[in-house]
Amino acid sequence: MERARRDVYKRVCLLVAAGAIGGGLALFASLYSILASAQNELTSFASEFLQQDDKVARDIAETLDAGNHSPHPFCSEPDMEFMRELLFKSPYLKDVGRVRDGLFFCSAVAGKLTTPTPFISEKLIKVDGKLVYFGAHLRVAKGHTAEIVSQGTTDAVVSPSVFSDFNRPPMAYTGAILDRNTRQIQQMYTNSSVEMPLHYLLADKIMRKDGVLYYPQCSKTQPDCVLVAMPMDKIWSPHYSSMAGAFAGGSLLGIMLSGVIMVMNRRRRSLGNQLRRALRKKALWVLYQPVVDLDSGSLVGCEALVRWNDENDTPVRPDIFVGIAEELGFVGEITRFVVERVASEIGDLLRANPWFRVSVNLSAMDLADENFIPMLDGILKAKGVAAASVGLELTERSTADRDRTVKVIRELKDRGHVVYIDDFGTGYSSLAYLSELSVDVLKIDQAFTKTIGTDSVTAAIVPQILEMAKALMLKVVVEGVEEQAQADYLEERSSGLQVQGWLFGRPVPSGELRTRVKNEAKLVG
Numbered sequence: 001m002e003r004a005r006r007d008v009y010k011r012v013c014l015l016v017a018a019g020a021i022g023g024g025l026a027l028f029a030s031l032y033s034i035l036a037s038a039q040n041e042l043t044s045f046a047s048e049f050l051q052q053d054d055k056v057a058r059d060i061a062e063t064l065d066a067g068n069h070s071p072h073p074f075c076s077e078p079d080m081e082f083m084r085e086l087l088f089k090s091p092y093l094k095d096v097g098r099v100r101d102g103l104f105f106c107s108a109v110a111g112k113l114t115t116p117t118p119f120i121s122e123k124l125i126k127v128d129g130k131l132v133y134f135g136a137h138l139r140v141a142k143g144h145t146a147e148i149v150s151q152g153t154t155d156a157v158v159s160p161s162v163f164s165d166f167n168r169p170p171m172a173y174t175g176a177i178l179d180r181n182t183r184q185i186q187q188m189y190t191n192s193s194v195e196m197p198l199h200y201l202l203a204d205k206i207m208r209k210d211g212v213l214y215y216p217q218c219s220k221t222q223p224d225c226v227l228v229a230m231p232m233d234k235i236w237s238p239h240y241s242s243m244a245g246a247f248a249g250g251s252l253l254g255i256m257l258s259g260v261i262m263v264m265n266r267r268r269r270s271l272g273n274q275l276r277r278a279l280r281k282k283a284l285w286v287l288y289q290p291v292v293d294l295d296s297g298s299l300v301g302c303e304a305l306v307r308w309n310d311e312n313d314t315p316v317r318p319d320i321f322v323g324i325a326e327e328l329g330f331v332g333e334i335t336r337f338v339v340e341r342v343a344s345e346i347g348d349l350l351r352a353n354p355w356f357r358v359s360v361n362l363s364a365m366d367l368a369d370e371n372f373i374p375m376l377d378g379i380l381k382a383k384g385v386a387a388a389s390v391g392l393e394l395t396e397r398s399t400a401d402r403d404r405t406v407k408v409i410r411e412l413k414d415r416g417h418v419v420y421i422d423d424f425g426t427g428y429s430s431l432a433y434l435s436e437l438s439v440d441v442l443k444i445d446q447a448f449t450k451t452i453g454t455d456s457v458t459a460a461i462v463p464q465i466l467e468m469a470k471a472l473m474l475k476v477v478v479e480g481v482e483e484q485a486q487a488d489y490l491e492e493r494s495s496g497l498q499v500q501g502w503l504f505g506r507p508v509p510s511g512e513l514r515t516r517v518k519n520e521a522k523l524v525g
């Protein structure tokens with residue numbers, strides 16, 4: 001009772017943990033993608049800003065250049081007409097005028113002043129040979145200020161709204177004009193209320209400080225840089241509900257996945273327990289699948305294949321339950337059961353027909369088990385069955401421990417057993433490795449047999465294995481032969497092959513095998 005309660009408690013804890021981990025992972029993924037998209041937004045905002053900055057600078061430079069090449073006398077009526085035309089063409093300027101010795105004489109909008117006046121501004125800097133007046137008081141719009149740029153005898157009033165499209169909260173920007181030589185900030189302008197650490201301007205990467213995400217970028221053509229910023233809370237706040245959704249979805253998925261794993265594990269554990277009980281009650285059985293000599297068509301042996309129905313009387317595939325027994329460490333009991341059953345069911349048949357051989361499947365654990373060979377010897381001896389009548393099938397996977405495999409194979413062969421490599425082609429071993437192991441027979445896996453006569457890329461493998469096996473003087477059993485065309489193909493390709501498959505007989509109980517062996521013996525006799 002106490003144990004059951006502990007089990008339930010453990011399972012609930014696991015589900016909660018899986019939910020928390022799943023939710024955490026999903027939340028992390030969602031935060032990551034929100035942050036990545038905010039960073040993208042920030043970098044493209046900075047690029048867009050600098051593109052606009054380049055366009056404005058180009059417009060100013062082209063207008064000043066054209067103004068300085070006016071063919072008309074300074075501030076004459078045709079000269080002002082010329083400047084009006086320049087102004088009309090410019091998308092970013094509010095006025096174009098004439099200056100000389102720091103005095104303003106006339107402009108497209110203001111006309112000709114009776115008395116030339118100096119510019120009154122907050123700050124004057126020199127950029128690329130141009131004078132830039134920041135916060136310059138305008139003649140034509142009293143009380144308003146703007147940036148005025150002058151070069152030669154021309155000046156241009158920059159529209160204060162050139163960057164108004166960039167007022168997009170929560171995004172903020174600070175633009176800066178740098179000295180080309182010293183990289184010192186000459187002038188800056190901002191729409192930001194958040195603190196802009198100006199030394200970030202010259203960094204070249206996204207940065208985070210005090211809950212604000214910053215990205216600096218400099219123009220390739222102008223001495224201008226921009227630092228754009230976005231407060232982190234403004235990045236997350238529009239996504240709170242999707243973050244909550246991601247956490248909930250991830251938790252649910254985590255709980256569902258771990259639930260499925262638990263159910264599968266439970267089923268595997270329960271199947272393992274049922275299998276253990278079945279082995280104790282000897283409630284498994286063995287079928288025998290005929291193996292035939294392809295040239296003569298005569299029966300030469302069989303493979304013992306174990307079968308089991310679970311406690312609901314549902315058949316469980318041997319690759320499933322053998323796998324579970326391997327996982328739970330008691331596959332040796334299945335091998336023992338099969339050897340005992342073979343010896344008791346067809347021991348007399350094997351004694352009476354030395355030309356007939358049964359092969360039994362082994363697993364890697366059998367090879368590793370010191371008691372396996374004594375167990376095999378003991379059972380066969382008790383029934384008077386010769387070792388030569390019993391073949392042992394190892395899979396490629398089970399031969400991974402080379403030294404141990406070589407030792408066991410030598411011991412088995414010394415006793416007179418024939419050693420097979422089963423499912424050849426599905427593992428990683430080469431034919432050369434197998435000949436080093438000195439196995440006697442290789443069984444070509446049915447997956448390759450299926451490709452015979454098809455245009456599958458693996459169809460060429462069967463003839464290649466046959467060729468190499470011949471060169472290494474290994475006998476071959478081809479598994480899974482289901483169609484006459486496959487048998488014909490194999491017969492044409494090679495002699496001395498043995499075949500196994502539904503075309504020559506399905507796995508049958510010992511009674512049916514006995515009848516078939518007796519009929520064959522009559523023919524042999």
Ligand SMILES: Nc1nc2c(ncn2[C@@H]2O[C@H](COP(=O)(O)O[C@H]3[C@@H](O)[C@H](n4cnc5c(=O)[nH]c(N)nc54)O[C@@H]3COP(=O)(O)O)[C@@H](O)[C@H]2O)c(=O)[nH]1
Nearest residue numbers: 305306318319322338361362363423480481482500501502
């Ligand atoms: N360690 C042990 N492994 C065993 C034992 N008994 C079986 N097995 C292994 O389980 C796997 C599946 O075996 P099974 O479902 O019995 O299938 C065998 C044949 O029924 C099947 N077969 C034979 N001819 C054909 C055919 O023409 N078509 C077709 N689709 N299937 C066919 O092939 C299986 C024989 O496999 P193999 O052992 O590779 O020769 C399988 O890996 C068994 O090894 C056991 O006692 N111990």
